[in-house]
Amino acid sequence: MKQAKNTVIIFFLWLFIIPSFAQRNTILIIADDLSPDYFGFYENHGDTVDVPNIRSLMTRGIRFKNFYSNPVCSSTRTTILTGRYSFRTGVGGIVGGVGGSNQIDTAEVSIPKLLKKYNPNIAKANIGKWHLKNPTPAINLMSPQALGYDWYEGPFIGQIPNYTNWTKHTNGVASTVTTYATSENVNNAVTWLKTQNPNNPFFLWLAFNAPHDPLHLPPAGLHTFTNLSGTTANINAQPKQYFKAMIQALDHEIGRLIDSLQVMNKMDSTDIIFVGDNGNTPRTAQITDLTKAKGTVYEYGIQVPCIIAGPSVVTKGRVSNALVNTTDLFATIIENFGYTNWQTQIPSSTPVDSKSLQPIIKNIGDSIRPWAFSEIFKLTTDSSDGKSMRNKNYKLIRFDYGAQEFYNLAVDPLESNNLLNGTLTDADISNYNYLCNEMTTLVGGPSFCQNVVAVNELDTNNSVVLFPNPMRNTLNIKLTKETPEGYSVEILDLQGKIVFKQQNIHPIGTHSVSLSPMPPGLYFALIKTRDSNFIKKIILE
Secondary structure (H helix, E strand, O other): OHHHHHHHHHHHHHHHHHHHHOOOEEEEEEEOOOOHHHOOOOOOOOOOOOOHHHHHHHHOEEEEEEEEOOOOHHHHHHHHHHOOOHHHHOOOOOOOOOOOOOOOOOOOOOHHHHHHHHOOOOEEEEEEOOOOOOOOOHHHHHHHHHOOOOEEEEOOOOOOOOOOOEEEEEOOEEEEEOOOHHHHHHHHHHHHHHHOOOOOOEEEEEEOOOOOOOOOOOOOOOOOOOOOOOOHHHHHHOHHHHHHHHHHHHHHHHHHHHHHHHHOOOHHHEEEEEEEOOOOOOOOOOOOOHHHOOOOOOHHHHEOOEEEEOOOOOOOOEEEEEEEEOOHHHHHHHHHOOOOOHHHHOOOOOOOOOOOOHHHHOOOOOOOOOOEEEEEOOOOOOOOOEEEEEOOOEEEEEEOOOOEEEEEOOOOOOOOOOHHHOOOOHHHHHHHHHHHHHHHHHHOOOOOOOOOOOOOOOOOOOOEEEEOOOEOOEEEEEEOOOOOOOEEEEEEOOOOOEEEEEEEEOOOEEEEEEOOOOOOEEEEEEEEOOOOEEEEEEEEO
């Protein structure tokens, strides 16, 4: 009798112990070209749209306020898959897109490769948009498998030409699909989940094309916008309304996925990560300055929504202010399956930048990194190529052609006041130097900012006036006080290198100096006399 009683006690104890060792699954959902401002639950929202299913994730998880991607899709997806910044992988732009980009190297250590090492029974699928390789040569169509996935099914390229007539590749085999793309992605995901061994954990990367161009009217029943005609003229007249309809269709189908997980009894064992891959395009952006949208390292181009929900989250319904990079999903997802020493599988020659979000998920920490980093660079370079780094309050942008911008996001979230155009406070200088040094350490090479704020701007010498500022090709120097030996002017770039010098400027009056050979950017004009000198920031447009 005593033995039977002990058996009953052990049985009930086992029932309580099982959940702590329960199977964990992970679904990563990526929305394409989606900023937080269309969601009413984000502070910087604009004209919002009703998304009850995405919103419901917050009750089961954490909403991240400061989650940063790269400005375009291919590079962001590579940072997630490898945990490495783009300057390490070489995927800095849009594969096959404007400007071009290197493609992902299938030798990279990826999430599914590590999961396979940890537990070969973990099922791994990538369904939806791939966009990390060009579709030719044909061997590229198997790159998802080469990077560790068991199954790939979706539109291999970046932008599909038509949401109801598109090419799908299933493990390298092409077929024409007329089912609405957003719905087809969920159909494929649910079918794949149903075919898996229910005793094995799974990782599903579900990458929607929505709400990426082309803008269109989704099928009836997936949205509530009954006043849209769907004609080209109407789309051009109301692009944001169609964008919102596409977001609603996305939300509807995410809800269908959630319902399917419930039916399969997998919801309580599955963590869902919902993110955007970059900001909205200028056509759908809800900012005044459309030059700061998708494709740029300004806030609107790189700050994206992120919600992590599911059984792993301790104290659900929280909001996190932590600075997070898309690279951090790499370690987070791997450790979600219990693989905490994955670093032992990384070659010493392959730096990984990912910081696991598990301390925040488990509610034992409120931050994982002191700064967030983003970048864009293309095979055909242009003026938007550059890097950005922000800490809690400040952000530094360094464009690849040399110009820099520096913002206090705490008081200027729209990045309208470049602090480098004015006199910096001690706090400004301290944060500038910190971010500058951190970025230099991260990307390597000589410091590009060591002389930027080495001397405070001393524009108190009324004997010299520089104008206009900003300028295009000509710097005017107005002298109001004569000196026996005249004035000299040196123009320094951001590395402190003298790129222009002219001596013995006199007499009193205005003297013009041609700067036309110099590239646009931020410079410093150092004006010298025998008795004094001063330094002035100048901007060449």
